Amino acid sequence: MLNITKPSWRLKLVIGFFCLLPYGRDAFSFDLGIGDWQAHGFASQGYTLTSGNNFFGNSKNGGSFDFREIGVNVMGHVYPNLLIAAQGLYRDAGGSDNDNFRLDFANLDYQLPFNEHSTLGIRLGRIKNPFGLYNDTRDVIWTRPSVTLPQSVYFDALALRQSMISSDGGLIYGRHSFGDHAFNAEFVTANPLDNTGGATEFLTGLTSAPGKMTGRPLFIGRAGYQWKEGRFRLMFSVVNLDRDFKSSSPLVPSGNVKTLYPLASAQLNLEKWSFTAEYGQVVTERNGFLPGGLTFKNTSESFYVQSEYRFAPAWTAMVRFDAFFANIHDRSGKKMAQLTGLPKHSFFAKDITFGLRWEFARNFMVAADYHRVYGTGWLSQVDNPQLNPQLGQSSGGDANWDLFTVMFSYRF
């Protein structure tokens, strides 16, 4: 399943970048010349090297180039208040994402301004899920603070990722502002994309889950306050999932999964400094999958604190502490280790990250992160079969490991 060395791809991409270079230097957003229609895009290639465990492909021993994000979009108004936008995305991130090409969003957005201060709007189609500070555009490094987002909150290596990004349905939003103050609220009701990217297995906790996820639509809410167009912002987001798994195999039980993920976010943006923090808990309840009709209940905890420093016009430095605990009542992993026979470090991950980014030419950037990680809590079991207890060869992986990522990106 995992194609670790793809030299042809690597070569194609490198050639692609060099072909883009002469155009890129002067390219800006493409004004399509019809009304306000524009086209934009981005192409990012990453390299990942780890001292232990695998992240985005086989990153040990020489590193992995299995980290690519390419997108193209088009958008414009058909009527003064009616916006159409769509984006195609190609993404590859080792074992955690090999869906390759997908329709990232394709939505209609209608805005109804009441007066100078208040607006209501509705968005329909495949929409980006509004969640936290970074979820909406998390595949675009230009909108991320570092090569990889804080993994405790924005699980990139886990199979849940695909269904976190976008969903098919509707969103209503409102904004009210006066002077420097603004209040925003968004509410989504949509069909989650939880039959893709291994989300079914992840949600049910089954190694192999032949069948379908059905049931009630997904709810997402996000509301917040912002001062001076984001100089300071405070936000609260919540995802609520209640899904039934209909097994198609007599050997696999059907069941129900409920997930509630509340997240609080705060950000202060000064001229040279930005400070960011997010805190969340994932509450999961599974019924029907355990023998004897037992209910599985768990609450995990995620948070990070981050500081960015724009020390020169094209340079930004970043430092972050990020922590994830698989069970909030067992942060050391001791009880979980006794229960499962896995090492304690499987149930948490503490990550100190130093990042640097350089926009070396207009619309070109290179960014690098160094992570010192203790624990394997958010790693992909596809990329790390040694972490999977059901494979019988579980060594538990490396408790202390380093992760180094570099990404080169062009956009228009």
Place this chain on the structure above:
Amino acid sequence: MNDKKMIVMHHSYFETHTKIFISGNIPLYSVTQAVILALMVKLVKIYFFSTITLFFFITNVGFASDVVIKINHGSLENAELNQEQLRRIFFSRQTHWPDGTPVRAFVLPDKHPLHIRFSKEILGVYPYQLRSVWDRMMYSGTGVPPITVKNVEEKRSKFEQTLGAIGYFEE
């Protein structure tokens, strides 16, 4: 600038008064006082550190110019735009003028000195705040950001060719 019409408005960023001159069908937005005030504060600070820099700033003061907002739309002859309205336009929340003509905002690259002045002095935000909002809307399909042009010349020609255009200029 002629003396057809003059509006005095409160400019919250510098907490001082700024004059808007409107001449013909092009509204002009001037922040001369604010700029000179800011430069004077800088001058005093710099005086204690470097005489070379002081000289540089003195010559700059001599050429200090106004950031002027223009709209290419005849019916907006007497438009009076305050900071809140300009923010709505340049953060792409207002998509059309009252008569339905699409708003087409043109901006210079993020690091262009005039763009930095416009962001800080007129909108009262840092350029990276604008970029971050534009990037989010363009990569999530939630809005159409302003067009970034290469330089002042391209800005002027695009502005003149586009009905409903809005842009900032140095005069």
